[in-house]
């Protein structure tokens with residue numbers, strides 16, 4: 001691992017994170033990714049290149065629009081930072097191997113759906129479908145940890161488990177979440193899918209309890225599930241087999 005390249009990958013990650021913010025915000029609104037150019041959602045002022053430097057522009061303007069002083073959500077710089085760190089982590093662990101490129105694609109999907117789900121409570125088909133097709137093809141060729149069949153089983157399980165939960169629970173889980181679990185299952189294979197389900201429901205429930213305690217939220221308060229699925233899937237991606245081995249070490 002070369003430190004200069006690591007830094008470069010991190011910086012590219014920041015730029016991609018910035019782009020994923022745009023994709024996550026615009027695709028559900030049926031807007032073009034290119035036009036109109038980025039603008040402040042409050043005063044509509046078109047942003048200059050200096051306003052679009054990942055993280056730095058946000059910090060220098062202290063989280064406000066430079067023109068109208070309207071506050072800007074801290075989600076966006078955090079998304080940029082997270083993408084930078086995740087991209088760098090992939091390079092640090094997997095170098096520029098085929099698996100690394102595949103992981104960068106998976107991270108891209110998870111970041112984009114996190115942005116859309118946080119902003120609109122939507123996980124758009126227009127984002128899920130292209131990634132699904134790419135993974136379906138690429139996983140046929142690149143599957144160092146699982147058989148291709150395991151990836152296909154993961155896809156079917158991810159869809160079926162949450163489809164059944166959605167029917168049984170009425171409307172506890174959205175269609176986007178079900179389809180996302182299918183794509184996550186396809187990408188990770190079924191052992192890591194099951195781990196992702198455990199982790200994401202745990203994180204989601206934990207956050208729900210925190211909301212009830214600190215914000216007095218009721219049981220009916222809707223929390224977007226996508227970011228927790230993304231968090232669980234990322235942990236499974238980087239540490240999944242270690243976590244599973246650690247878990248089973250208690251029993252044997």
Ligand SMILES: [Zn+2]
Nearest residue numbers: 040043065068
């Ligand atoms: Zn503004």
